[in-house]
Amino acid sequence: MRTQVAIIGAGPAGLFLGHLLHRVGIDVVILERRTRAYVEGRVRAGVLERGTVALMRRLGLDERMTREGLVHAGTKLAYDGDIFRIDLADLTGGASVMVYGQQEVMRDLFEAAAMRELxxxxxxxxxVIEGIESDGPTVHYRTDGVAHRVDCTFIAGCDGFHGVSRAAIPPDRLATFERVYPFGWLGILADVPPVDHELIYANHAHGFALASMRSARRSRYYIQCxxxxxxxxxxxxRFxxxxxxxxxxxAAAALVRGPSFEKSIAPLRSFVTEPMRYGQLFLAGDxxxxxxxxxxxxMNLAVSDVIILAEALMSYFAEGDRxxxxxxxxRALARVWKAERFSWWFTGLTHRFxxxxxxxxxxxxxxxxYMRGSRAAQTVLAENYVGLPLS
Incomplete structure (x- = not known):
């Protein structure tokens, strides 16, 4: 098989990149080691930055998001039970975020991929990735016991933290930066109405809690553990x-309890590898x-990566511009480190260590x-929360 861009991984980064390139006529193939049902069913985040919402609309994937998603013009913080609101729209000139689960985003991406023959x-x-230092890299894989080979011009590694793409780069060419946090998030999904119409990030003597939602009838809650x-x-x-x-x-006065149908514990980590390109291989997302x-x-950071990467690849294939x-x-790392800083800071502000x-x-x-009484401090949070512009 011959293609211009081989994309490894059909998560958000891989699918968004595939759609961006496919729509302008760049030949791509996406390789995913799991089934569609597995990828689509993974429970992940549900808050979309303004840039992610704009990309969904740009790609014509926004019909269900517009109908079912929840626009949030604010968010709330609580400390020892005292709640105050951050007015995102007022502080950012009208920007907002969209509550729309990653599972729903993936469903929209997969359905459109089938319709558009991506x-x-x-x-x-x-x-197996080979030849990334040459002008003609290859990707080898097997399906149903049969070996296949993809010859391409570029490879986009969108296969997550444990994927093969980063491992294909010589270790002495990468620098890694990491912080592993000494706690996790215990999360549940329950078909009960959310405690509030906006998210509540809570700092308590017992630890962090987050009141979130997937819809007006489905709640997503977390506690630090x-x-x-x-x-x-x-x-x-007990939860x-x-x-x-x-x-x-x-908030507890409005809390509706019910049986959970999904429960998991997720560890927390900050991790960055540099650079995000080696030869003909690009890394994006996790x-x-x-x-x-x-x-x-x-997911929002993965989206910004592939917007930048798609622009670069389009310029190369259309004009030969490298x-x-x-x-x-x-360019990607400039935004990555700003998002890392915000997530690290917000985690430090709301969790017990x-x-x-x-x-x-x-x-x-x-x-x-201080944040409660300072518009300047609230603006810093709001600008980062709705999503910083691409550098």
């Missing part, structure tokens, strides 16, 4: 009691960086109190 190979096993804790230790009643305590009496889920930057390709890593003493706790509360 080539996707599912259950592509034993993927230890990495050594087990899901079996958290029956629904609801702890969530109510951390959100505080005002293959290049991971952020804590605080502030919901993961400037976008040569500066992809530098094992080493936190009484002084550190007072500093947290003082910063939250």
């Amino acid at each position: 080539p996707i190979v599912f259950e592509a096993e034993d993927v 230890g990495l050594d804790e087990r899901i079996e230790d958290w029956p629904d009643d 609801w009691d702890e969530l109510a305590l951390r959100l505080g009496p005002e 293959a290049a960086h991971i952020v804590p889920p605080t502030g919901a930057k993961g 400037s976008g390709i040569d500066h992809y890593s530098e 094992p080493e936190m003493d009484a002084f550190a706790r007072k500093m947290q509360l003082a910063e939250l109190a």
Whole structure:
């Protein structure tokens, strides 16, 4: 098989990039080692930055999002039960975010891919990348025991933190930066109305909590927990009691309890690898960086990567212009590090750390109190929350 761009991974980064290139006539093939049902069914974040919303509309994928998504012009912070609101729209000149689950985004991307005949190979096993330092790299894979080869001009590694793409780059050509957090998020999904029409990020003496939603009838809730804790230790009643305590009496009064149908514990990590390009191979999304889920930057950051990468590849194939390709890593990393900073800062502001003493706790509360009374401090949060522009 011959194509111009081989994309490894059919998650958000791979599918958005595939759609962007396919619509302008660039030949692509997407290789995914899992089934569509597996990829589409993974429970992930549900807050879309303004740039992600704009891309959905640009690609003509916004019909269901516009009908079912929830526009949020604000978000709320709570500390020890005291809640205040950040008016995103007022502080950013009218910007907002969209609550629309990543599962729904993936469904829209996959359905449009089938309609538009965007080539996707599912259950592509034993993927091997070769020749990324040459002008003609290749990707080898197997399906149903049969070996296949893809000859291409460029490879886009969109296959996540544990994928083969980053591993194909010589280790001495990469620098990695990482922080692993000493806690996780215990999350549940339940078919109950959300406690509030906007998200609530709560800082409590027991730890962080987040009141979120997927729709007006489905809620997504999280609480900070230890990495050594087990899901079996958290029956629904215990979770609801702890969530109510951390959100505080005002929010707890509106909390509707019900059986959870999904429950998981996710670790938190900050991770960046540099550069995001080596030879003819580009990294995008989780293959290049991971952020804590605080502030919901993961998928949105993948989207900004592929917007930058698509622009570079379009210029190359249309005009032979290599400037976008040569500066992809530098340009993408400029935004990556800003998002990493925001997620790291927001996590530090809202979570309890094992080493936190009484002084550190007072500093947290003082910063939250300052933010409550400072328009300038609220503007910093709001600008980052709705999404910084591409550099």
